[in-house]
Amino acid sequence: MSAQLIDGIALSQKLRAEIASRAAALTAQGKQPGLAVILVGEDPASQVYVRNKVKACGDVGFHSVLEKYEADLGEADLLARIEALNNDPAIHGILVQMPLPKHINPHKVIEAIATSKDVDGYSVLSAGELMTGLEGFRPCTPYGCMKLIESTGVDLRGKHAVVIGRSNTVGKPMGLLLLQANATVTICHSATPDLGLYTRQADVVVAAVGRRDTLTADMVKPGAIVIDVGMNRDDNGKLCGDVDFAGIKEVASHITPVPGGVGPMTITMLLMNTIESAERK
Numbered sequence: 254m255s256a257q258l259i260d261g262i263a264l265s266q267k268l269r270a271e272i273a274s275r276a277a278a279l280t281a282q283g284k285q286p287g288l289a290v291i292l293v294g295e296d297p298a299s300q301v302y303v304r305n306k307v308k309a310c311g312d313v314g315f316h317s318v319l320e321k322y323e324a325d326l327g328e329a330d331l332l333a334r335i336e337a338l339n340n341d342p343a344i345h346g347i348l349v350q351m352p353l354p355k356h357i358n359p360h361k362v363i364e365a366i367a368t369s370k371d372v373d374g375y376s377v378l379s380a381g382e383l384m385t386g387l388e389g390f391r392p393c394t395p396y397g398c399m400k401l402i403e404s405t406g407v408d409l410r411g412k413h414a415v416v417i418g419r420s421n422t423v424g425k426p427m428g429l430l431l432l433q434a435n436a437t438v439t440i441c442h443s444a445t446p447d448l449g450l451y452t453r454q455a456d457v458v459v460a461a462v463g464r465r466d467t468l469t470a471d472m473v474k475p476g477a478i479v480i481d482v483g484m485n486r487d488d489n490g491k492l493c494g495d496v497d498f499a500g501i502k503e504v505a506s507h508i509t510p511v512p513g514g515v516g517p518m519t520i521t522m523l524l525m526n527t528i529e530s531a532e533r534k
């Protein structure tokens with residue numbers, strides 16, 4: 254058996270075209286969607302991500318502002334910038350690129366963003382909205398994973414989904430989104446003994462641990478959907494995910510590649526949250 258590839262680039266293109274037409278409709282009413290992206294410091298990967306976010310905004314017709322600050326920016330200065338953007342009617346979404354320099358408390362920064370503009374969905378209130386099923390912004394990476402799963406046409410009702418990883422930004426919200434879609438959810442993590450015992454029972458596995466070869470073919474039920482959130486490097490420095498793609502594609506029904514799977518969807522769902530924010534205004 255050879256799994257069908259779930260193409261995050263193709264799905265992103267389709268969703269971004271829909272977002273662009275919604276943006277055009279808002280712009281025609283004088284309400285162009287706007288996203289503010291803040292980067293503190295010179296982390297090379299973060300520089301690429303923020304550049305890609307700003308470019309993605311331009312591609313779908315959003316207004317965007319990129320604010321770049323030196324790594325020694327004071328926490329109070331960053332909080333003051335966020336407060337100004339909270340009060341800027343041209344801005345519907347505010348995103349502070351993570352990770353932040355060590356001297357800045359990321360929780361304080363995230364909580365300073367108005368919930369109505371928290372398009373990363375990282376704040377305590379956004380997490381509570383997800384937990385209780387209220388309308389709100391879903392964190393972009395797990396939201397993108399849900400769209401990738403939906404694109405397979407498989408109904409999650411009654412299916413067993415196993416999430417590997419319990420981070421606040423991916424694992425935990427992923428579990429809640431799967432639960433909302435009526436899956437039976439198991440969350441595994443670094444203290445789970447015999448991971449394969451759980452994953453072999455799963456109809457859907459989402460791997461989000463940040464360690465390559467966490468999931469191998471012998472740990473996957475034939476016909477399962479495998480979503481790989483990982484971004485790691487192999488021995489040759491090549492980008493790879495958390496799962497053994499070559500082995501698992503012979504067992505799974507559907508699998509996301511790395512690169513080209515979950516990654517592009519993270520930025521697409523940021524655009525989705527931003528258009529939803531602008532439409533709510």
Ligand SMILES: Nc1nc2c(c(=O)[nH]1)N[C@@H](CN(C=O)c1ccc(C(=O)N[C@@H](CCC(=O)O)C(=O)O)cc1)CN2
Pocket residue numbers: 302348349350351352373393394484492511512513514515516517518519520
């Ligand atoms: N404020 C935020 N910070 C961070 C987030 C986030 O969602 N909000 N997520 C990550 C980084 N990230 C976006 O910010 C991100 C990571 C990866 C990709 C992506 O498209 N990856 C490509 C491969 C890229 C490569 O070749 O290196 C892929 O998987 O195809 C997009 C966005 C942490 N910080």
Ligand SMILES: [Mg+2]
Pocket residue numbers: 393394422519
């Ligand atoms: Mg993310």
